[in-house]
Amino acid sequence: MSGVKKAEAEAATAITSHDQEGQAPSEASPPQEPATDVAQSKPRKVASPQGGRISFSRRQTSQRTLTFDPYAEEEARQLELEAQKQQSALQPNRRKAISIGMGTTLHAREMKYPGPGNLTLFDGRTLEFEAVLISADPKAGMMRLDWRILKETNSACRSDNLPACTEVDIFFDTNLLKAEGTFSTQEETLSSNPPDRPIFKFNATALVLEDRFSRTPTFRTQLALFSPDRSDSSLIFYPFDAYTAEIIFFARENRTGNTVGVSIKQTRGIAVYGIIVLLSKTPCLSVVTYICRGLETEFGHTFNSDVPPGLVEATITLTRSTLVKSYSIVSTIAIWLITIILALVMITTVFFGFKQRGEVLLIPVATLFAFTQLRQSMPGAPDGFGDIVDLVGIVPCLALLALTAAFSLGAFILTDPTNMPRQVSWKLMHDAFPSLNTSPKEEKEQELAAKNP
Structure with missing residues (x-):
């Protein structure tokens, strides 16, 4: 019995020293073999009720493990998901904001007149007009304007002075008008006289x-372009x-x-088809802006010192808007790029025998109809x-x-492009064009190595 107690004391001492040092003992003294009847009647108590004794380092690890809160991790995951949802929800709002901004910037606006400015006005009886653009069509070679008499200024025509409300005749240069308007030139001989x-008779008494x-x-007048x-x-x-x-x-x-x-x-x-009409203002030139059919229109009084007072001489210039020009140029460049890419794909398959997917070779057939629709x-x-674009x-x-x-x-009728042995890859491109695989720095290093072997 004394031998058994001695072995238990040595084992307890070894475990205690192991816990204090934080590492396993280098050598353990071999315990003496107890008698068979003693070992069966009283086994050695070298383990705790929960198992073997835990070292100091393992206890620290277990403490850190016990401080982990699974609920906190789940809450953090939920917060991350909510942040992602908010970010994804902001993207449609940004698209809407961009669309709204483009709509408010590019939408059709009413034509505005900046006023006479520095123009010399007629000091006598004057009729004030409102001009309304209806359409501008370069294909038909005409532009429609509606005219409405608003009132008289500097006039003695009043309801208590009707004799001063004389009838007024309004004349237009009919050679600058289209014959299919409210005024027809078929009943008179065209001349430079x-x-x-008159194109219109104004009854001042009825207005007063x-x-x-x-x-x-x-x-309404139909102006000839x-x-x-030009x-x-x-x-x-x-x-x-x-x-x-x-x-x-x-x-x-x-x-x-x-x-x-x-x-x-x-x-x-506002004319149809979204034409942009731009009117600026220069000395002796009154200009206004409105939206029309892809055209920028400059409308103003012609600078001419010989124009007599009371006569209006104006020139309206129609040009395509920047948006239309940009769209045509970008579309033409895109058409060329698509054509070149499809032609290269066809050449690599038909003439060089590279493998290609069947649906890729069918794209040129559909693109033929897509180009006409784009035009x-x-x-x-x-x-x-x-035209030039065509x-x-x-x-x-x-x-x-x-x-x-x-x-x-x-290629589909005579062969099967999907079963070709060779396939286009970047390695083949680098082999065919070695310059694609080297940078300028590497080229200089190769040149120096060739000069100094």
């Missing part, structure tokens, strides 16, 4: 008395074409023939083919794409 037939039985003082000084006034120059329309009109009293001044007081109206989507583009981009690309589609279909 001053116009003697607000006679409901009288007709509204409004009329008359561009004698070499780019043709649809063949689309989208870089430009046109001009001239306006010359004046007014006279019917009985006396005295001059009555005319002035443009207001301008408004029709260009704002204000002329019907058919023949000659530079659409027509040659359609020819190359037609050949690409023909060779691609021939």
Whole structure:
């Protein structure tokens, strides 16, 4: 029994020293073998009730493990998911903000008139007009404007002085008007003489008395796009074409023939097809901005010192907006890139025998129809083919794409491109073009190594 107690004491001493040092003992003294009957009656107590004694380092690890809170990790995961949801929810809002910004910037606006500015006004009886743009169509070679008489200024015409409300004749240069308007030139001989037939008769008495039985003082003119000084006034120059329309009109009293001044007081109206009309303001030039059919329109008074008082002479210039020009240029570049890529894919498969997927070789057939639809989507583009965009981009690309589609279909009929032994890869590109695989620094190092072997 004394031997057993001695062995137990040595084992307890070894375990205690091991816990204090934080590491396993280098050597353990071999315990003496107890008698068989003693070992069976009283076993050695070298273990704790929960198992073997735990070392100091393992206790520290277990304490750190017990300080881990699974609920905190779950809460952090939930917060991360909520942050991701909020971030994903902000992306549609950003897209909406961009769309709203583009809409408010590019949408059609009412035409605004900045006022006469530094223009010399007629000091006598004057009629104030409102001009409303209806349409501007370079294809038809005309532009429609509605005119409405608002009131008289510097006039003695009042309800208590009706004798002063004389009838006024309004004359336009009919050679600058289209014949299909409210005024027809079919009943007179065209000439360069001053116009003697008024385009509209203004009843001043009816306006002053607000006679409901009288007709509204409004009329429409169809201006001809008359561009004698411009070499780019043709649809063949689309989208870089430009046109001009001239306006010359004046007014006279019917009985006396005295001059009555005319002035443009207001301008408004939005033409169809989203044309942008830009009116600026320069000395002796009144200009306004409104939206029209892909055209920037400059409308103002012609600078001419010989223009008599009371006569309005104006020139309207129509050009394509920057948005239309940019869209046409970007579309043409995209068409060329797509055509070149599809042609290279066809060449690598048909002429060099590289493996290619079947659906890729069918893309040129569908692209033939897509290009024509893209061309029709260009704002204000002329019907058919023949303008600069067609000659530079659409027509040659359609020819190359037609050949690409023909060779691609021939590859399917005669062979099976999906079972070719070789396949295009970046390694082949680097082998064919070694310069793609080396940087300028590496090239210099190779040159120095070649000079100094």
